[in-house]
Amino acid sequence: MSAPHCPGVAEAAAAVRAGAVSAAALAEAALARVAAADPAVNAFTAVTRERALAEAAAVDAMRAAGRPLPPLAGVPYAVKNLFDVADLTTLAGSRINRDLAPAARDCTLVQRMRAAGAVLVGALNMDEYAFGFTTENSHDGPTRNPHDPGRIAGGSSGGSAAAVAAGMVAAALGTDTNGSIRVPASLCGVFGLKPTYGRLSRAGTYPFVGSFDHVGPFARSAADLAAVYDVLQGPDDGDPALAPRAVEPAGAALADGIGGLRIAVAGGYFEDNATPAALAARDRVAAALDASTRVILPEAARARAAAFVITAVEGSQLHLADLRRRxxxxxxxxxxxxxxxxxxxxxxxxxxxxxxxxFHAQVLALFASVDIVLAPATPVAATPIGAETFELNGTAVPARPSMGLLTQPLSFIGLPIVAVPVHRPGELPIGVQVIARPWREADALRVAAWLEAQGVVQSPVVHPRSESRHA
Amino acid sequence: MTSDEIEAYVRAAAAALELPITAEQMPGVLANFARLAAVAAPVNAFDLGPADEAAPVWRP
Incomplete structure (x- = not known):
């Protein structure tokens, strides 16, 4: 069964707006792609066919009535299964939550996507309760990397990254506490945005570590990422950590290029914990940006350790009642x-x-002299499913926690970061973190768009293979 | 902490929290607690002053 072409966010919305295709046809095509590709990937834990067709029909009715269409009209997307979706049980990757009643209403961000005209195709696989970097879920099975089905997609938002990489949907939503957007974006070769802590509402999403839980989008281009991010912004009393910020659209500034941005690479810890493949990806991006300045984030190893401790405590306390009972x-x-x-x-x-x-104060001081810092997103490319270790600096390190070594110190203090995908011929993709100062998502997105325009980073749709090809 | 101290602590803390840990779970719990303690050690060793207060309202 061959799957129909998968347009990106901007392409899909423009086609619907122009009347070149109906939202219903886009929804049917997305559902067909899920049916064709997902058996090899296992990204979806639920397909919301009826809802997708109803949301698409509503978009088509608006157009038929001559009403102005919202920005994401007809764009098919899916969400990590910790986002509340009306009439679906919010699994958060767990068996335990299967006992809960279906969500009574959509979470804030799904409401915003719906208001923007986007069409929800389904819910996506993840590590249980977001506690992992691999999406090796024992209840729903592992999500397989579309580049190599024998390898992990990364996690915890692995289904989100894999569904976008395989072209099943144009965009997806995920969450990032210690790297759960940036790690799977890196391993699946897609763009991912972890906004500033407090930027986007988490209301109606299943929490993990309140001190640094973030929500954000995945897409196959920087412009698509910005288009989704822009409709997700806005006030919401339902999230106690949401900052009282005005909406700051990023999409309009993407064409501004990188003029005026001082760009550096992160040395020390962020080089010591990366393999040559990850550093080569970082170097390719840095060379294109002419970024020769090196900055050192002081005590980054301790920052990662402190994030680990806070995660341990908040993450487990949230589940203490169930840990006692079951x-x-x-x-x-x-x-x-x-x-x-x-x-x-x-x-x-x-x-x-x-x-x-x-640590936050030290890093903010660094941003007095730079606007953007570059670092690899993961120490290695995707590892085999089931791997207990990978090699780093000649030592076998535990695979599951170590995949977040380079992301964890940064989400710890809530910095906005775009993971940009570097594809190397014949090799697995690997991502680079474009790290901006707080509230400057637009700067990181501008850099991502510029790199994409130069051909340095890109996210082509990958057609899932049935056999592992990377020994 | 020695492995004996870890086991004594884990058993006492589990009792204080009324958190049952089965014999089957205990080896994994002890190994994971030892790992957490090793990760926490350099954080705990970091010298902070009285002005280094946790952010009561987190505003990046």
Whole structure:
């Protein structure tokens, strides 16, 4: 069965606006692509066919009535299964949540996507309760990397990245606490945006670590990423961490290029914990941007450790009642970690939170002399499903936690970051983090768009293969 | 912490939290707690002053 062409966000919306295609036809095509590609990828845990067709019909009716169409009219997308979708149970990758009633209403961001005319095709696989970087979900099975089905898609938003990479949808939503957007974007070769902490509403999403849970989009171009990001912004009393910021659209500035931006590369920890393949991707991006300045984020290793401690404590405390009652229902890959983490002394947590503010001040001071910092997104490209270790600096390191080594110190302090995909002929893709100062998502998106225009980064649709090809 | 101290702490903290840990789970819990303690150690060793307060309202 051959799948129909998958347009990107801007292409789909423009075609619907011009009347070249109906939203209904786009929805049917997306559903056909999911049917054709997902058996090899396992990105979807639910397909919302009826809803997709109803949302598409509403867009087509608006057009027929001569009403102005919203910006994402007819764009097919999907969401990580921790976003509340009316009439679907919010699994958050777990078995335990299957006992919950279906969500009564859409979460804020799904409401915004609907208002923007986007068409929801389904819900996507993830690590249980977002606690992982691999989407090796024991309940729903692993999501397979569209570039190589024997390898992980990354996580925890692995279904989101894989669905976009394989061209099943034009965009997807995910969450990033320690790297859960940037890691799968890197391993699947797509664009991902982790906005500033407090920028986008998390209301109606299943939490993990409130101190640094973020939500954000995936897409196959910087412009598409910005188009989705722009409709997601706005006030919401439902998220206590949402900052009182005006909407700051990023899409309009993408054509401004990179003039005026001071761009540096992150040395030290961000080079010491990357393989040659990851550094080569970073170097390719840095060379194109003529970024020769090196900056050192002080105590980045300790920042990663402190993020680990805060994650351990907040993440396990959230599930303490279920850990007491039904620990055996947790994913075996994470159960014992949750149990151990629940026992961490309070002093460790308080110290980590105080250190966080110290680190934040140091990094903000660095941004007095630079606007953008570059670092690899993952230490390595996608590892085989089931791998317990990968090699870093000649040492076998634990694969599952180590995939977040380069992302974790940055989400820790809420910086906005675009993961841009570097594709190398015959090799697996790997991403680079374009890190901006707080609230300057637009700067990172401008850099991503410029790199894309130069042909340095791109995200072509990959047609999933049935056999592993990378030994 | 020695492995004996870790086990004693894990058993006492689990009792304080009323968190049952089965014999089957215990080896994995001890290994994971040892890993967490090793990660936490350099954070705990970092010298902070009284003015280094956790951000009560987080505004990046």
């Amino acid at each position: 620990a055996g229902d947790f994913d075996p890959l994470i159960r014992d970690r949750f149990l151990a983490n629940a026992l961490a002394p309070a002093a460790w947590y308080a110290q980590a939170q105080r250190f966080r503010r110290w």
